[in-house]
Amino acid sequence: VPAVVIPYDSRRNFFARTVKDKLRLLQGNIESAFKYGLKKLIADPVLEPINLSGSTGTFQSLMAYHMFKQKGLQMPMMMGLCNVAELIDVDSIGVNVLLTMLAAEIGVSSILVVEESAKTLGSTTEAKIAAQMATLARERETPPKDLGLNLLILKDKRRVESKINLNDTTIIEAAEEVKEYPQDPIGFFTINVNHKDGKIEVLYRGRKGRILIKGKTASSIYREILERKLLSTLSHALYLGIELGKAEEALITGKSYVQEEGLFKPVRPIEISK
Known part of the structure; x- marks a missing residue:
């Protein structure tokens, strides 16, 4: 040794x-x-x-x-x-x-x-x-790029954008203000990312009791929720899809997940007085 x-x-x-x-x-x-x-x-x-x-x-x-x-x-x-x-x-x-x-x-x-x-x-x-x-x-005998292996996690070497055909399309600018929707009468969800176990945890509370659903991906949890009919409104389904997507990104990147808060915040320089 x-x-x-x-x-x-x-x-x-x-x-x-x-x-x-x-x-x-x-x-x-x-x-x-x-x-x-x-x-x-x-x-x-x-x-x-x-x-x-x-x-x-x-x-x-x-x-x-x-x-x-x-x-x-x-x-x-x-x-x-x-x-x-x-x-x-x-x-x-x-x-x-x-x-x-x-x-x-x-x-x-x-x-x-x-x-x-x-x-x-x-x-x-x-x-x-x-x-x-x-x-x-x-x-x-080259710089460490274009090796077929990289550590570009949050950025890409080149941006890839999908072109959308806008012919005969009505364009609507979505409003940025937050709109409150009525609570789903069937119940609601609390979402947590368990980094130690490598899983997303979703706790349902409502008419059907208390149910904890665990999974590694947003889609697997979403399918379980739909099969068990644990939501009943379109707004709730859209909300849950957004939050589960964020939770999966947090699990992949190691970021902390807080429900209804963004994962990434823009970084700006500060004023340093001399």
Whole structure:
């Protein structure tokens, strides 16, 4: 079993942060490991989080990885991504892909990811696919695009729009205001997305009692509702279709689902006063 060596001095409880300290401590710890008879070693200079107020940070630690590789020790390196991914409020997929690609450029052999928080769930899959993309790009000697494999989840490389024939068509601009409709006399539904079980849960309450319907797709749940005749109005059916569609998207993307609220909100810059 290989041992991972990091730039840490246990006697002083000191973690190296600068490039110079990382390389010095890492080299010393590697020599100590060899003295104790450890033969299989993996070096990890430790990737630091983004630091915009000091001399240490992600860029500096990437330099430490690069400079260690330049020593030519023929020792595999490992890079943990969680220090960066967990400490920035950005979707993990972009962070994990970019860091994995940079690790591949440097010559890192293995990647460590941790799915500690909700925003980093799926990081293992993201990093694995990114590593596969890096491998394909290296073999083909091309940038990591048009590989037959990608991590475009919320955006597409090209927009595909369906053309609609509008000949002899009356065009109506739909009103944006919310209109209230009478409650369905048969009953109503409460919808929840259970990410742990990977299912959409729909609780019916009404004339036919209390019924919990579970499923992985909106269509499977909708069919069950129709077969059991748990709704009776067109407006309720349309409402339920919209909400179940949102719930399925939340299940796929890992987003939180709140009934009657949108999944995605536009992001806008703020005014920062100096």
